Amino acid sequence: MLSIIGLLTIAIIVGLLISNKITPIVALVLVPIVAAFAAGFNFAEIGEFFNSGIESVMSVVVMFIFAILFFGIMQDVGLFDPLINKMIAVSRGNIIAVAIGTVLIAAVAHLDGSGASTFLITIPALLPLYKRLKMNPYLLLLLVGTSASIMNMVPWAGPLGRTAAVLGMDVTELWRPLIKVQIIGMILLIGLAVLLAIREKRLIARRGDFNKNVYEEANPLDKTAQDEASLKIASLRRPKLLWANALLAIAIIGILVWGVIPAGFAFIIGVSIALPLNYPNMKDQMDRIKDHAPNALLMAAIILAAGSFLGILNGTLMLDSLAKDLVIILPAFVLPYIHLVIGFFGVPFDLLLSTDAYYFALLPIVEQVAATAGVSSLSTAYAMIVGNIIGTFVSPFSPALWLALGLAGLEMGRHIRYSLLIMWAFSIVLLVISVLIGVI
Template sequence: MLSIIGLLTILIVVVLLISGKVSPFVGLLLVPIGGAFAAGFNLGQIGEFFTSGTQSVFSVVVMFIFAIIFFGIMQDVGVFDPLINKMIALTRGNVIAVAVGTVVIAAIAQMDGSGASTFLITIPALLPLYKRLKMNPYLLLMLVGTSASIVNMVPWGGPLGRVAAVLEMDVTELWRPLIQIQLIGLVLLVVLAVVLGYREKRLIAKNGEESRETDEDTSTIDSEDSPADKSAGYPKFYWLNVVLAFSVIGILVWGIIPAGFAFMIGVSIALPINYPKIQDQMGRIQAHAPGAILMATIILAAGSFLGILNGTDMLNSIATDLVNVLPAFVIPYLHIIIGVFGVPFDLLLSTDAYYFALFPIVEQIVTGFGVSSLSAAYAMIIGNIIGTFVSPLSPALWLALGLAGLEMGKHIRYSFMMMWGFSIVLLGIAIAIGVIAI
């Protein structure tokens, strides 16, 4: 019964997010509360689950608020404009080249293993370029998320660390056979980016934007930013702003201090440099705060959602019961089946529930039929990891949506099938080259 209630709770939330009938805040908060009541928990217990869940995402909320304000100020003063203009000049408005570049940039940014930092680095820099070229911002999010997911198979990424802990083995040994999968995956993603870029090019042409591909100087394309928001009066501080932006990003990658603290320091330095008057400083905060606060409330609601699902033990029950209800003849291939449906599982289970609850059960069952523990691990990792950034259970994805000003439901509709299909292809390749044994 607990699994049924949990599945219904998650299904209702996903349907509401996709349909856009209610705000994410409402769906993520009220639906799991109703599910917890239906499961027999009282208000006091639900309150404890809420506290646990929101505390787990509090650092993300702090980082999010000040990251939005910081990058908003950096965009106001035109820090990313030369980079955007240079990329436009190099590609001459070629959306295919931009799509391929997005994959490469995201892969490099993800080398630190942090999805949040990848989105913080790539989206503020690339989103204005996508807007200038009239490219779909959901394509940006899908390409960055998929590229980051492939690279996230590194030992210092979360999934491999969890699996290594379950198998009690060295994470580097677990990673080595996956290097070839990562390389193949990035090559395939570049090919997909070319295909999607070509499709995007046709859509832009269909909408009367053929001039983006002509020989005219595309660097003169008007930005959607209001001139009033630019610090045109302080051009002499441009390079100081560039140094500040890259210093904050460097500290973020280095990880010497919490990300939220780094962005707080960045904001406190950027404001007086560019806006000497106190009223101007407050004006910039007021200009960027609404979007940051809105998404911060959604992240807190997502934390409450996860806290309730974990606290009520719904996620662990779902993982256990999904295995128990399967017919006997599929059991020897259970790791492959779970891998094929790994991306949809991202909509139902948190990363911890998938690797700490579902994986040990699957591994124990299939090893009884002669399947190695490593094959089970690789099937579940490769099948699931691509869906990391299409799941409403991912705090980093909410951060990305806030940075890009996009909606979760539309992102799922746009990206889910492509990411799931890509995951299945990558899983098939892993089987074909022997990384996964059937």
């Protein structure tokens, strides 16, 4: 009975998340409570499960809030502008250089872990270059999306935070083995960018200008709104403090890698230094916090809701029961490799499941089933992260991707047709390499 209730609970949550009709918070909080009542537990017991779940994710919540604030402030002050501008200047006029520059610019832009800001920085800056060189703008989206996906393995981005919440571990510890996967992934992506650029040169010679008559140049903002937005961005820049901010960012990232203090504490210190350093006026400091607070609090709220969900499902033993019954149903030879099978199909899963559904609903089941076959929880998590994360920005469930499509004037269907197989193949290669180097 517990297995049936647990399966129905997860199926309903996945269905609600896929439907996009309610927020993940509502689905992750209310459905498990109803399920726990149906399984015969009372309010007092459910409250204990809730406390247990919240405690397991609290460190992740703190880290997320202050990491988003910190990197948001670094974007505001223009820390990454010189590097991005230099890359654009160097790559101008050469198709292969433009493709490589796209990968590097997107990697730098995604240091804050925000897909929306990454596309806001890269698409407007690079789209004119692609048009001038008659390059396919879907190649721009593919390269930016894949580069941002590799960088999305940082601990302050969504997937690792969700995974840490599910496993009940420190997100920085989870990230460290993935650093070498990120480095290898970026090197491979640069190689892929070169190959795709060579192909693009041949296609340009054959087809001419891709951009001609494909879409009209349009910007959803009128001229006045553009000018106001540009003035606000310029007023926040602090070019004279570039080196001070660079040293601060390097120090905080160095502390994260070193692991001498908790990640949340490191980012709290970083925010506390960055605000008065760049904005001595208290009102300006509060404005910076208010601007970035919505993103920080939304992610924190989702993680807390996930803690409630996991606390209830673990406390009621639904996951344990479901895993045991799945072990009975599945062929024995599949169990030791189930995490690799799920990782292999991780990118297609992005077309069926939202990020929340993948990590909060699917990961706990796979982790429990694989554990019965002696597979460590970390190995399962890494297989599912590496296998899935490359497809983050080919999924219709990604709000940031819709923003990118709007900025570039492109279509979701054509983007999926252009990018899906390439991203999936890249994901499989990275998964195999992760196995060979011992991460999985």
